[in-house]
Structures are given as structure tokens and as C-alpha cells.
Amino acid sequence: MRIGFVLVAAASFVAAVPAQAQDSAVASTQIAQGDFAQAESKLMAELRVHPGRPELLLNLAAVYAKTGRTSEARSLYTKVLGQNDVLMDISAEQTAGSHALAQRGLRRLDTVQFSAR
Template sequence: MRIGLVLLAAAPLFAALPAQAQDSAVAATQISQGDFAAAESRLLSELRIHPGRPELLLNLAAVYAKTGRTGEARGLYTRVLGQDEVLMDLSVDRTAGSHALAQRGLRRLDTVQFTAR
């Protein structure tokens, strides 16, 4: 099973995506454009409706990581690792497992914390 677009979104695909995946894709676009506040708001709104969706959790973790909230980001990555693994669409032709993405996010957090010391 594949779910959503994570972190990379293709605007021409919006019309073909179901509403939930489209909202995640819009948030991914906002993240890539540096509009973290708008992405966070959209993702939190979606998470109230779909609290366990890994693409929402991963995108929100990315927002938290980019805005210096590493503890919150770590918590979301860990939450994704506690769920069943899901194949995620990164772009039209790239996929990755939700666990691999969460682990990559945790490694980046560790690298940032290590270099900050």
C-alpha cells in the first residue's frame, strides 16, 4: 500500500490526488518553500482527523526539525517507527518505506545535535 506524498510534491498531480493526499502534498510544497508555519497548521489540522497517518507525521516531524524543535521531531519519528511500515511516494517515480524515512530523519537529528555541541 502506498500513501501520500512526503516532503516532495508535484503540483500538476494535485487534481489527481484524493483530498487527504492532496493536503499532504500542499504541506510538502509549503515545507520545501520554507513556509513552515502554514505547513504546520495544515498538518496539525489533518492530524486531528487522521492521527496516525505516517505521511502527516513525517512531514510534521520535518517542520519541527527545520524549526529547531528536535524533541518533538524525534517523538514523531519514533511514533512512525512504532506503526506498521508503509510504502510512501516521495515523488512521481520515487518511493521509500515509512520506517526508512523516520530512521533517516532521526539520523539527521543526531547529526545536527552532534555538530551543535
């Protein structure tokens, strides 16, 4: 099963790849523009309708990470890892498994926390 587009910072939290489809649902435009409050609001609304969807959890984790809420981000990445691994479109030409994206997010959190020490 392949799930819609998702925005996660695969290379770094600064260089995020915007989603191409279902943007309003996954708030990729808001994340790419740095409008994290609006992105969070959209993602929370979508999660009330579709709880547990990995593309929503990954994007919300990215928002939390970018706004300094590493504990909350870590919790969401861990939640994705507890689900089945699904193939996700991260751009029109690129796919990745939800587990790989969550693991990258966790590594970024660890790197950021280590750098801050």
C-alpha cells in the same frame, strides 16, 4: 499498501523533495517554500482528522526539525517507527518505506545535534 506522497528530507533537511499529489493535505509546498508556520497549521488540522497517518507525522517531524524542535521531531519519528512500515511515494518516481524515512530523519537529528556541540 502504498500511501500518498510525503515530503521528508531524505538527503538533508535543506534539500527536501516536494510531493506531487495531495499537496494541500501534506503541506509539501509550504515546507519546500520554508513557510513552516503554515505547513504546521495544515498538518495539525489533517492530523485531527487522520491521527497517526505516517505521511503527516513525517512531514510534521520535518517541520519541527527545521524549526529547532528536535525533541518533538524525534518523538514523531519514533511514533512512525512504532507503526507498521508502509511504502510511501516521495516523488513521482521514488518510493521509500515509512520506517526508512523515519530512521533517516532520526539520523539527521543526531547529526545536527552532534554538529552543534
